[in-house]
Amino acid sequence: MKKINIFYWIFTGLYGAFMLVSSIPDIVSSPDAIVIITTHLGYPTYFIPFIGVAKFLGGIVILVPGFPRLKEWAYAGLFFDLTGAVYSSIAVGDKISQWWPMLPFFGVLAGSYIFYCKKRKAMLLR
Secondary structure, X not given: OHHHHHHHXXXXXXXXXXXXXXXXXXXXXXXXXXXXXXXXOXXXXXXXXXXHHHHHHHHHHHHOOOOHHHHHHHHHHHHHXXXXXXXXXXXXXXXXXXXXXXXXXXXXXXXXXXXXXXXXXXHHHO
């Protein structure tokens, strides 16, 4: 159980920090976020703070212990956010060098979710 806990917090801490840090420019609608999301990707301006708040809340939910049903929803939402970001980048014709750095975060998210499930199962078997 100790090994599961350690790996869970490594993956979850990394992904939670990634989501929290990446949500801040969106929440405050920084000029860089506006240029990337509206001009480059073609999304409306009102989408920026919405997705930022959603990423921030998802990051908080996966980091806070408890709330199993809410955690499942957060993991799903964060997966769709990351998938949407990669797909949007590919759809507008970005070079692979612009979107491939996001791919390792799928592994980090998967690691967090896998160890969350293992941790939850171990707790239920006690």
